[in-house]
Amino acid sequence: MQIDFLRFTPDREFLISLGFDNAVVFADAGVSKETNHGYVRGEIIRPESAEDLRKKLRKVSKKSVVGVESSSIPINREAVTRRRVDVILDFAGRRIDYVTVKLAAEKDVVIEICLSKFLLTRGARRMRLLRETEELIRIINKFDTPFVITSGATNIYEMRSARQLKDFFSFLGAEIKKAEKHAEILFRKYADANFIMNGLEIEERP
């Protein structure tokens, strides 16, 4: 199952033509409460401090995927220890360290690696991002941390086909099969009522 994580609601036909089966559409927490086009809803939390993160996590909906977007290492580290956080979202300014990646593997928090940050930057900045992403993938492989590869697009021009995403991130050293598995687990946790956890699901309801 091919799942993309987006920051806008695309046309369903267009998403399918790019080779995806479904998507998790992230919006700022509290902005949109209804699900569109059958996509799974996601809420973005942008905390200013660890205290702010805890406060905002109390308000999020239980039916939506919770993603934390922060450029602070201590906040991202705090975020992976919170049970309600599902994914550490990616953007050009995200900063994440070795300890956070290791902790994310223990706490089963997914780390997103998105393509859109490479499309929005050029030159020396993109060069640094490519090196950092390659390094992050190496640490993820070492600790077997859950991760997903996504387009992270805010419009259709930042989207790419599922095949292109796989080719690009396998070029950087990512294990694509694992990324697909983690995306499917996270998606089914919120979209499939019969799914309890990975490897445990209800076959038939009486």
Added chain:
Amino acid sequence: MKGLPPSLRKRKRYIAFHLIAENRVGKVELSRALLDELLALFGEWGADEVWLEYFDGELGIVGCYHASLEKVKVAITLMSRVGEVRVNPVILGVSGTIKRCRKKYLEVLKGASSADGL
């Protein structure tokens, strides 16, 4: 080099793509944007091993050598603008000959409709 025996010639690959653009994009601008992207990402070594074989404003074929296929695919994926026009190049597939590339990817798309599920 001309006149090389077949066993010494470099193997070629053809990448079919669909360009979704804000405005109309010309063949020359697209070719320049692709070359700029390759130069920015991988430098001058091997950057001449790619050429735009065909482009009709929407569908196109990029030719390259087999050894640089992965690099060219990365460059196409990371191409977000042609001049000032925002673009989304969607790779349809890779083939070993132009004839097969046209038949398998471009002609199928030209006659396609959403009613057929294509």
